[in-house]
Amino acid sequence: MYQGDDKNERAPIPGITKERTEKLITETLAEMPEKAQKKRAPHLGANEPTASCCAVKSNRKVVPGVMSQRGCAYAGAKGVVWGPIRDMVHVSHGPIGCGVYSWGTRRNLMQGIPGVTSFPMDFTSDFQEKDIVYGGDKKLEKLLHEANELFPLAKGFSVLSECPVGLIGDDINAVAKKMEADLGKLVVPCNCEGFRGVSQSLGHHISNDSIRDHIIGKFEFAEPVGPYDVALIGDYNIGGDVWAAKPILEEIGLNVKSVWTGDGEVEKIGATHQVKLNLIHCYRSMNYMCKVMEEKWGIPWLEYNFFGPTKIAESLRAIAARFDETIQEKAEAVIAKYQPIMQAVLEEYKPRLDGKTAMLFVGGLRPRHTIGAYEDLGIQITGAGYEFAHQDDYDRTSPEMAKGTLIYDDVSEFELEKFVEELKPDLVGSGIKEKYVFQKAGIPFRQMHSWDYSGPYHGYEGFKIFARDIDMAINSPTWKLVKSPF
Amino acid sequence: MSAEAAVKLVTETPPEEIERVKDWINTEEYKEKNFAREALVVNPAHACQPLGAQMVATAFEGTLPFVHGSQGCASYFRSTFSRHFREPAAATCDAMTEDGAVFGGQNNLFEGLENAYALYKPKMLAVYTTCMPEVIGDDLTAYIKNARLQGHVPEDLPIPYANTPSFNGTHIHGYDAMLKSILETLTAGEKIEGKCTGKLNLIPGFDGNTANIREYKRIFELFGIPYTVLADISEVFDSPCDGHYRLYPGGTKLEDAAESINGKATLALQKYSTANTMKWIEEEYSGEKVAMPMPFGIKKTDEFLMKLAELFGKPVPEELKAERGRAVDAMTDAHQYLHGKKFAVAGDPDYLFGIVSFLLEMGAIPYHVLCSRTTKKFEKEMKALLATSPFGATGTVYINKDLWHLRSLLMTDPVDGIIGDTHAKWAARDAGIPLFRIGFPIIDRVNLHRSPVIGYQGAVNMLTMIANKFLDMKDETCENQWFEMMR
Numbered sequence: 011m012y013q014g015d016d017k018n019e020r021a022p023i024p025g026i027t028k029e030r031t032e033k034l035i036t037e038t039l040a041e042m043p044e045k046a047q048k049k050r051a052p053h054l055g056a057n058e059p060t061a062s063c064c065a066v067k068s069n070r071k072v073v074p075g076v077m078s079q080r081g082c083a084y085a086g087a088k089g090v091v092w093g094p095i096r097d098m099v100h101v102s103h104g105p106i107g108c109g110v111y112s113w114g115t116r117r118n119l120m121q122g123i124p125g126v127t128s129f130p131m132d133f134t135s136d137f138q139e140k141d142i143v144y145g146g147d148k149k150l151e152k153l154l155h156e157a158n159e160l161f162p163l164a165k166g167f168s169v170l171s172e173c174p175v176g177l178i179g180d181d182i183n184a185v186a187k188k189m190e191a192d193l194g195k196l197v198v199p200c201n202c203e204g205f206r207g208v209s210q211s212l213g214h215h216i217s218n219d220s221i222r223d224h225i226i227g228k229f230e231f232a233e234p235v236g237p238y239d240v241a242l243i244g245d246y247n248i249g250g251d252v253w254a255a256k257p258i259l260e261e262i263g264l265n266v267k268s269v270w271t272g273d274g275e276v277e278k279i280g281a282t283h284q285v286k287l288n289l290i291h292c293y294r295s296m297n298y299m300c301k302v303m304e305e306k307w308g309i310p311w312l313e314y315n316f317f318g319p320t321k322i323a324e325s326l327r328a329i330a331a332r333f334d335e336t337i338q339e340k341a342e343a344v345i346a347k348y349q350p351i352m353q354a355v356l357e358e359y360k361p362r363l364d365g366k367t368a369m370l371f372v373g374g375l376r377p378r379h380t381i382g383a384y385e386d387l388g389i390q391i392t393g394a395g396y397e398f399a400h401q402d403d404y405d406r407t408s409p410e411m412a413k414g415t416l417i418y419d420d421v422s423e424f425e426l427e428k429f430v431e432e433l434k435p436d437l438v439g440s441g442i443k444e445k446y447v448f449q450k451a452g453i454p455f456r457q458m459h460s461w462d463y464s465g466p467y468h469g470y471e472g473f474k475i476f477a478r479d480i481d482m483a484i485n486s487p488t489w490k491l492v493k494s495p496f
Numbered sequence: 497m498s499a500e501a502a503v504k505l506v507t508e509t510p511p512e513e514i515e516r517v518k519d520w521i522n523t524e525e526y527k528e529k530n531f532a533r534e535a536l537v538v539n540p541a542h543a544c545q546p547l548g549a550q551m552v553a554t555a556f557e558g559t560l561p562f563v564h565g566s567q568g569c570a571s572y573f574r575s576t577f578s579r580h581f582r583e584p585a586a587a588t589c590d591a592m593t594e595d596g597a598v599f600g601g602q603n604n605l606f607e608g609l610e611n612a613y614a615l616y617k618p619k620m621l622a623v624y625t626t627c628m629p630e631v632i633g634d635d636l637t638a639y640i641k642n643a644r645l646q647g648h649v650p651e652d653l654p655i656p657y658a659n660t661p662s663f664n665g666t667h668i669h670g671y672d673a674m675l676k677s678i679l680e681t682l683t684a685g686e687k688i689e690g691k692c693t694g695k696l697n698l699i700p701g702f703d704g705n706t707a708n709i710r711e712y713k714r715i716f717e718l719f720g721i722p723y724t725v726l727a728d729i730s731e732v733f734d735s736p737c738d739g740h741y742r743l744y745p746g747g748t749k750l751e752d753a754a755e756s757i758n759g760k761a762t763l764a765l766q767k768y769s770t771a772n773t774m775k776w777i778e779e780e781y782s783g784e785k786v787a788m789p790m791p792f793g794i795k796k797t798d799e800f801l802m803k804l805a806e807l808f809g810k811p812v813p814e815e816l817k818a819e820r821g822r823a824v825d826a827m828t829d830a831h832q833y834l835h836g837k838k839f840a841v842a843g844d845p846d847y848l849f850g851i852v853s854f855l856l857e858m859g860a861i862p863y864h865v866l867c868s869r870t871t872k873k874f875e876k877e878m879k880a881l882l883a884t885s886p887f888g889a890t891g892t893v894y895i896n897k898d899l900w901h902l903r904s905l906l907m908t909d910p911v912d913g914i915i916g917d918t919h920a921k922w923a924a925r926d927a928g929i930p931l932f933r934i935g936f937p938i939i940d941r942v943n944l945h946r947s948p949v950i951g952y953q954g955a956v957n958m959l960t961m962i963a964n965k966f967l968d969m970k971d972e973t974c975e976n977q978w979f980e981m982m983r
Contacts, residue, residue: 041614041615042611042614042615043610043611043614045607045610046607046610046611046614046615071591071593072567072589072591073591073607073611074589074590074591074604074605074607074608074611075562075588075589075590075607075608075609075610075611075612075613075615076588076611076612076615077586077587077588077612077615077616078567078589078591079571080567080568080571081567081568081571081572082566082567082568082569082571083568084568085568085571085572101536104627104663105544105627105661105662105663106537106540106542106543106544106662106666106869107543107544107546107547107569107572107662108568108569108572109540110540110542110543110544110919111543111572111573111575111576112572113539113919115575115579115939123514123518124922124926125521125900125903125926126514126517126518126521127509127514130922131538131539131900131922132537132538132539132540133536133537133538134536134537134540135535135536135537136537136540136869137662137663138663138664139661139663139664141663142631142663149535150535152534152535152536153535153536156533156534156535156536157536159529160521160526160529160530160533160536160538162517163509163513163514163517172627173565173566173626173627173628173631174627174628174631174663176597177597177628177631177632178631204566204567204568204569204628205566205592205593205594205596205597205628206593206594207593207594208593210568227503228502228503228504229503229504229505229506230503230504230505230506231505231506232505232506232507275506277504277506277507278506280506281506422615423586424615424616427741441575442575442578442579443571443574443575443578443584443585445578446578446582446583446584447584447741448741449737450584450735450736450737450738450739450740450741450742451739451740451741452737452738452739492737492738492739493738493739494738
């Protein structure tokens with residue numbers, strides 16, 4: 011199924027060898043208590059690009075106390091899958107905190123009029139002690155009535171459970187079923203309590219299952235089905251990514267009927283079973299539904315990569331190959347049209363970036379998917395890892411990395427600091443919690459979950475911004491001020 | 497009904513319906529429905545207890561904040577502080593999952609404490625809880641005792657712990673609970689009858705402004721008053737970039753905290769966020785104990801300085817007298833830009849008192865005063881503050897109302913500006929008025945935590961920010977004939 015990788019092995023990176031990497035891992039582990047060493051060792055490894063599967067283990071429990079960077083199932087559900095659906099009210103069901111911390115902090119931008127047709131807000135049941143004691147089902151019912159009255163144009167409601175809900179024996183599924191009948195609108199329960207599973211990843215899966223059970227197949231597009239109808243899956247419109255990606259697909263002649271879930275509309279998501287092909291960007295968070303649609307409705311799916319001109323061209327050709335010659339010709343025309351524009355970007359930035367190295371640690375997709383964009387700029391990746399990836403993600407990563415580079419799963423702050431200290435990359439690409447740790451050490455950094463308040467990074471328009479941002483991070487004159495002369 | 501029969505067509509909301517609702521949400525009728533809400537909270541201006549606990553834990557030397565409960569919570573707290581301060585915010589957790597829900601979190605805590613101690617070598621581990629262990633009833637007292645007995649952590653490692661359930665109170669209560677626990681732990685056995693360190697204990701409370709803390713210290717130094725800040729975030733959340741990452745860049749020294757029990761005086765500047773701590777200190781600590789409002793504006797700063805003078809028998813330093821004069825000069829010079837301007841103010845109780853007193857001093861009108869989770873006592877005290885000035889006569893206090901309620905207020909009974917944290921930006925935008933970012937968190941502007949809002953200097957800073965913004969707006973929006981050189 012997966013066809014995005016190029017099959018050529020990367021040239022070795024000067025100074026990076028399997029021996030050095032393994033020594034670094036051994037030395038790092040040596041500072042941990044024995045039990046933690048044993049648990050962490052399988053998650054760290056030197057890359058072997060040609061191995062049939064990546065050597066590191068993943069999707070295991072966080073080792074207590076090590077300072078993992080992971081979030082929880084609720085974060086994966088609310089922040090990733092549901093939050094971006096713009097025309098639903100997403101209720102953070104439980105105490106106050108989860109909804110507040112996840113309010114507007116993922117940068118999944120959306121069109122619409124806030125509070126009228128789109129809801130980039132924090133809706134919560136703000137559980138109090140009495141709700142824990144007596145249960146929150148009645149409150150939830152009342153809350154949904156109130157939300158429906160105050161936000162009449164909402165196309166539906168999602169109910170996202172926080173930890174206590176699953177512990178006190180509430181039945182949000184029953185409430186949702188009753189309220190869906192009462193309100194005549196979608197009310198989707200999502201049992202994504204933060205203590206479930208080992209990371210955000212289970213929240214994605216649970217949310218996919220909720221979409222499967224409550225949304226998909228319940229709607230149909232008003233207009234007739236066409237041969238070029240596709241859906242964009244796993245693009246969350248971070249910093250406007252969808253708005254940079256969708257036009258390219260339209261330019262090659264495809265009709266993007268729905269987007270999952272960036273700037274998403276729930277009814278269109280519910281009609282996605284009518285499309286001819288699902289195009290999936292973030293495989294980790296949305297592969298479940300692609301597989302469901304494939305099994306139930308026979309819709310094929312294709313992974314693609316819109317980071318950097320090389321991968322965009324490869325992806326456009328792979329996508330076009332699923333259609334007729336008209337689309338294929340248009341794809342070639344689009345690639346040709348943007349070639350000189352991309353060349354100009356490379357001419358501006360590559361001279362300042364060529365030969366630099368970067369280390370990446372992001373969620374479940376971007377470390378492998380952005381490698382091509384870095385390489386377009388002449389930057390090599392010496393280390394990569396994921397917060398919540400699974401084996402299939404690492405298997406897709408290994409071939410994209412040079413031999414002997416460092417692979418780290420669910421890396422702790424302790425480990426990442428050691429690794430960066432030894433490998434001395436010119437850039438670290440990771441999250442907000444890691445950002446200032448490395449910037450204090452004088453190491454340029456870009457937030458790669460949120461595009462560091464910039465973006466989009468997808469598509470041709472996105473690459474212009476990506477290249478500018480990476481150059482800005484590495485070559486900012488402020489780094490030269492870090493060492494004082496006295 | 498079969499599944500097929502239930503299929504609906506994808507619909508587009510008619511533009512006229514969108515227009516209708518867009519207008520409707522700005523009406524009195526909508527406001528009434530909005531205020532009739534009983535279950536739904538929309539856009540709250542408060543967070544949960546453990547966030548506040550983490551701020552305190554971070555503020556002690558060599559202390560690693562340790563979350564007992566779900567791992568996602570720890571990540572949310574860390575992210576929130578890093579976004580606000582643009583600084584690292586280390587904290588670890590014991591990552592309880594389903595089996596923890598069934599068997600309790602003792603094993604997670606054991607393993608977590610052991611690993612955290614080995615990897616991060618803290619001088620103190622400060623433990624606080626998320627909802628999960630609170631709901632299942634984990635017994636932290638027993639767990640931590642057992643952890644020591646079984647050798648997971650050294651006998652002498654201080655491990656204060658606080659129960660900080662998110663379904664009770666807000667972040668300020670978690671701040672209070674953790675601070676009390678840390679002080680109880682560190683001062684245990686340290687009280688010596690008759691001994692006096694001669695020092696002032698300053699308890700600033702939950703404050704996302706590192707410059708405020710630096711300003712307090714500067715004032716004490718000008719007075720020549722020896723002090724201990726309990727708890728001191730100023731170096732932790734405003735550390736230098738010099739090529740070295742420091743996991744523990746500062747914070748209140750543990751020995752200073754330990755001897756704080758023998759201090760000459762203890763001064764709390766946020767009585768709402770330190771109520772329980774102060775109640776305990778009242779009974780346990782030597783010396784005088786005072787809880788007073790944050791020194792926002794001239795009069796509250798005057799009271800603060802006079803209290804310091806009284807407690808330590810020292811005159812107010814000449815430099816501060818001159819600073820007062822300069823601040824008053826700035827306020828009289830610029831009064832015309834704030835006088836009569838109406839404000840909505842949202843935030844934590846102690847900050848609200850400060851901001852409202854400053855506005856009253858300027859002749860500005862605190863019109864909608866909103867705290868999204870607090871008590872009747874707060875409401876009563878805020879009304880009393882408003883009653884001290886004719887400029888407070890038209891002000892209304894809203895408790896346990898959120899920023900969506902505030903939006904209704906702004907649309908039906910407009911004001912000129914909002915003072916609050918970043919979350920109020922949506923309401924400000926809808927109302928077409930500026931948001932002056934004072935409070936926590938501020939995650940969309942740089943460096944505001946590096947500019948004090950307390951003391952005389954803070955009054956000048958707030959005034960400058962507010963007055964110049966109004967002047968900028970005038971210059972940016974006025975028609976040509978009204979555009980002029982001077983303002």
